[in-house]
Amino acid sequence: MATTKDYGLGEFTFPRGWFMIGESAKITSTPQGVRFFGQDFALYRGKQSGKVYLLDAYCPHMGTHLAKNSTSYVAQDGAVEGDSIRCPYHAWRFGPDGKCNHIPYSKGPIPPQARVKSWRVEERMGAVFVWHDPEGLEPDYEVPTIPVQGQPNWVPLAFDDLGIVGCHTQEIVDNITDVAHFGPVHGSLTKYFENEFQGHVATQRMGGGHRTLTTADGPLLETEAVYTGPSVLITKMFGTHNSYIYIAHTPVDDGSAYVWHGLMVESPTGQANYSEQDVEIARQYQAMALAAFAQDFEVWKHKKPCLKGLFVQGDGAFLKQRAWYKQFYNPRAQREELLKNVEGVWLANGMPGMPEQQAA
Ligand code: FES
Ligand SMILES: [Fe+2]
Incomplete structure (x- = not known):
């Protein structure tokens, strides 16, 4: 399998742009583990807003995958609460911004490092897109859409x-x-x-x-x-x-x-x-x-x-x-x-x- 380097494309392994990551109809409040750009993510739809969120997959507490679990009681009870998601291991809860907003058993302050990256996503034409940019800059073009999208004929x-x-x-x-x-x-x-x-x-x-x-x-x-x-x-x-x-x-x-x-x-x-x-x-x-x-x-x-x-x-x-x-x-x-x-x-x-x- 040839890599970006083999093709001599440039300094980034993965390109900048808007990328489709899933079909709207298949993204629910049951989190899914997905993989793109050589990274693992948790993808889910918030119960409160109905918006789709994409977070880095691994919990900063002990490295658990936030979405790849079905047997923990957290997962059985529904890991998504409002627009937040709970880790299946010790039930830390992360908001749509990726910040931990609840540790059920700890009285101490939530450390600022208790966060995962939350990615910019947009839903268009029944698909979900993420903005990926190795430089971490804002999008420089809109999500590509079909011009007649939404027309009744x-x-x-x-x-x-x-x-x-x-x-x-x-x-x-x-x-x-x-x-x-x-x-x-x-x-x-x-x-x-x-x-x-x-x-x-x-x-x-x-x-x-x-x-x-x-x-x-x-x-x-x-x-x-x-x-x-x-x-x-x-x-x-x-x-x-x-x-x-x-x-x-x-x-x-x-x-x-x-x-x-x-x-x-x-x-x-x-x-x-x-x-x-x-x-x-x-x-x-x-x-x-x-x-x-x-x-x-x-x-x-x-x-x-x-x-x-x-x-x-x-x-x-x-x-x-x-x-x-x-x-x-x-x-x-x-x-x-x-x-x-x-x-x-x-x-x-x-x-x-x-x-x-x-x-x-
Ligand atoms: S590993 Fe996620 S809460 Fe402990
Ligand atoms: Fe062709």
Whole structure:
């Protein structure tokens, strides 16, 4: 398994950005142990506010995992009280800010070191996101969301939980510049293709036929895939149905990632408010989109790391994209320097860019 260091990405092992850490519907007041960025966390929903909290997992008292317990009477009685969580070992209680606010058997003062880190989380579109920043700074962009989110004629996002893939996130991000895989892997007939990098955003614009998502004589499948930050990819796909594909990948350890897939579909029957029938059609369409994504996934699962790559003419802007990705693994102060010669529109040799008349 190759690491961030092997790819030469920068000084941080894990990137800066907003990362999906779970589906809202699966996060309850029963704490869960989760692992991302090579660290363990306790994830739970406060009973009082209904908000989701993410705390470092290990209790400062004697190192117990706050969430990985089901047999202690603390866990059996419900470890979450209000918005606080009790450790299953000696029942110290930690607030949503991570500070210990109750030690049931001790009359003495609560030491200031009795605290765990509480992470900044946001809930959007039925998913929970954490801000991860090795420099400990405030977010410099918003949680990426689908622009039509919440509109009544769009069937809401439903997630496919794809679990952990054992490859470095670089291999997943490579996909945005990989013009040459569309034919062999997905059966596409790519007619135009281009990439654009601007600040923390990377875009891929593509048009062509697609064997699994449209029919041979069906409409041209046109996609605009946008990474806002290093981890959330939202693809506008106008073909058989108007839809947005959502793919989020979050580093688990250095060389593995957790992946979610989802789809929002505009009412296929043209309703102002989507119907049950629309949901059914949308879910079938999602299964087809997932099958297309699974084609990529199977390659990632079994490939060996591409640390350099033997890139040839026609391969797409891999080196620009890998340079763009480095901004998230280095201090913000270096971003301008890192993005020099990277920003702009890049074509793959031998493939036209997006036709003028279609450019916005
Ligand atoms: S180890 Fe957590 S309260 Fe003792
Ligand atoms: Fe692909």
